[in-house]
Amino acid sequence: MPLRQYAYFALFSGHVSADEMTSQLGITPDEVSVRGSRFTEPKAIPAGHRWKVVCREPGLCVDEQIARIVERLRPCTDRIAELAGRLAADDGGAVLQVVRYFNDTGQDESSSRPEAPDTPNLFGWHLDRDVLGFLTAVGAELDVDEYDMTGDDEDAG
Structure with missing residues (x-):
């Protein structure tokens, strides 16, 4: 069964912009969302600001995937915690x-069905103590x- 997956850590707010979050954290995000950017008609609907790794x-x-994200963020845990609390x-x-x-x-990004003995099974996952602690x-x-x-159409068969 084909499987495509990704993970991200985000800080979100209806008032604090991703640029402000970047300035406070000193970490450049991989992606951002800007409040009101999802819909423009009939009028902008606030979707909220998002800062993402x-x-x-x-x-x-x-x-x-999660371990790689947390590894990048761990050195700034205190600053992230302070901003997230605010x-x-x-x-x-x-x-x-x-x-x-x-x-x-x-999408042909990955498959959960191993084709070789060393291909990982992508279905199962867990969060270890370090990730839970973060x-x-x-x-x-x-x-x-x-x-x-x-x-x-595949369901009807």
Whole structure:
């Protein structure tokens, strides 16, 4: 079964911009979202600002992707925790997001079915104590989104 997945750590806020977060943390994000950038018609709807560190490297298990993200952020744990706490006090906060697309035949990034003995099984994943400790220290939530990309025509058969 084809599987595409990625993970990211984000700080989010309705008021503090990603540029302000970058300035306060001293860490350049991989991606940002700007409040109101999702919709322009009939009028801008605030989506919130997001500051993200992302791992989209194919062929890695989710826990390996998360470990790479946390490894990059760990030296700034105290600054991230302080900023996340201020954001949480104003309807913002921190989140570790995992996104997985199953049966994603349109993408050829990775597959969970090993073709060679050393190919990892991408279905299973876990969070070790170090990652859980980091998430706890910065007050982050864990959000996992999983999508079955099987087309409706395949379900009818």
